[in-house]
Amino acid sequence: MLLLGPPGAGKGTQSSNIAEEFDVEHVTTGDALRSNKEMDISEMDTEYDTPGEYMDQGELVPDAVVNAIVEKALTSADGFVLDGYPRNLEQAEQLEDMTDLDVVISLSVGEAELVDRLTGRRVCDDCGANYHVEFNPPEEEGVCDECGGELIHREDDTEQAVRNRLEVFEENTAPVIDHYRERENFVEIDGEQSLEGVWNDIETAIERKA
Numbered sequence: 698m699l700l701l702g703p704p705g706a707g708k709g710t711q712s713s714n715i716a717e718e719f720d721v722e723h724v725t726t727g728d729a730l731r732s733n734k735e736m737d738i739s740e741m742d743t744e745y746d747t748p749g750e751y752m753d754q755g756e757l758v759p760d761a762v763v764n765a766i767v768e769k770a771l772t773s774a775d776g777f778v779l780d781g782y783p784r785n786l787e788q789a790e791q792l793e794d795m796t797d798l799d800v801v802i803s804l805s806v807g808e809a810e811l812v813d814r815l816t817g818r819r820v821c822d823d824c825g826a827n828y829h830v831e832f833n834p835p836e837e838e839g840v841c842d843e844c845g846g847e848l849i850h851r852e853d854d855t856e857q858a859v860r861n862r863l864e865v866f867e868e869n870t871a872p873v874i875d876h877y878r879e880r881e882n883f884v885e886i887d888g889e890q891s892l893e894g895v896w897n898d899i900e901t902a903i904e905r906k907a
């Protein structure tokens with residue numbers, strides 16, 4: 698399964714639900730890259746020497762780095778939900794060589810809501826669980842409900858970086874969504890609903906298409 702959408706659409710939140718409910722692996726390039734922010738990629742002849750330098754500004758990490766991560770993760774996964782990839786047409790082409798997809802889900806959310814969601818997001822530093830100070834607060838402020846870890850504000854969730862991520866999305870990733878839109882297994886879901894509303898639509902879509 699593939700979950701597409703702009704930054705802040707709820708891909709991470711809902712992919713975790715899918716992984717749990719349908720017993721598949723959650724493959725997320727964002728988390729994989731965050732665990733490797735300091736990796737030395739200078740040998741690949743890239744503009745910057747580490748993924749982190751691209752990420753903190755909201756720029757895309759070079760395709761060669763990301764493609765290798767996804768290829769490795771998909772080879773070892775039985776079933777999967779992919780979140781954060783493909784982000785441009787070149788990556789979509791690579792993915793086609795790696796695997797087939799049963800369902801492609803696109804979450805649509807307007808820009809003002811995306812900015813509110815991302816600037817208010819808090820993420821567990823230990824297990825990666827997602828919260829929002831207003832829309833999805835933890836039971837105890839700053840503490841993860843799942844594992845007791847510390848909740849942090851991502852460096853690319855400042856308003857400036859968020860605006861840049863949205864521009865990068867429009868330019869590179871919106872064409873990927875249009876590319877899948879014509880497929881029979883494509884479903885567009887209104888991501889501005891409540892968390893439960895979005896989840897209900899996703900469950901229905903997967904049960905129908907998969």
Ligand code: AP5
Nearest residue numbers: 704705706707708709710726727758781814818828829892
């Ligand atoms: P990545 O981590 O993938 O970030 P993203 O795509 O910008 O997506 P987010 O994680 O910000 O948002 P999300 O859609 O998962 O929303 P979430 O569920 O958290 O990528 C980060 C960086 O890594 C990129 O900028 C790039 O540099 C690099 N990168 C990653 N993949 C790459 C690739 N393939 N190629 C090149 N570079 C790559 O929800 C957001 C907030 O809203 C949360 O607080 C949540 O609680 C809340 N929320 C969710 N749903 C709802 C709802 N229905 N109602 C109210 N609040 C909600």
Ligand code: ZN
Nearest residue numbers: 821824841844
């Ligand atoms: Zn946690």
